[in-house]
Amino acid sequence: MKKIILIGLFLSTIMSLQAQEWLTDFEEAKNIASQNNRNIVLVFQGSDWCAPCIKLEKEILNSDEFVSYSKAHFVMLKADFPRKKKNKLDKEQQEKNSKLAEIYNTKGFFPLVVVLNNEGKVLGKSGYKNIKPTAYINLLASF
Helix, strand or coil, rough: CHHHHHHHHHHCCCCCCCCCCCCCCCHHHHHHHHHHHHEEEEEEEECCCCCHHHHHCCCCCCCHHHHHHHHEEEEEEEEECCCCCHHHCCHHHHHHHHHHHHHCCCCCCCCEEEECCCCCCEEEEEECCCCCCHHHHHHHCCC
């Protein structure tokens, strides 16, 4: 039994080291970006209904290469708009995401990846692209 618990703890530690560190509060993201002189990558997604959003996350954002690069160079901010009842966000988070969409995603594109400076100024935008993580990193870094 002890071995099973130790293995579980070890695996959860490894997974947490690899997991993408997503923020959901814009002000917190701006503060961290300012402190670390980094840009913010704001991702608008429909995590449970938008096929290109799911592909972007699976193929690019969750890749080891992107996770590693983003930890060292970006502050990652997610504005999710799930539709399924089981994934529903609390009212406060829904309002935060809607306010971000009013400013940065006025046309309602999903997915939309917006690169911002640490003050919230738009540097560039993209969506899902069927490219390798390296090419996507280069695209975001070029903004």
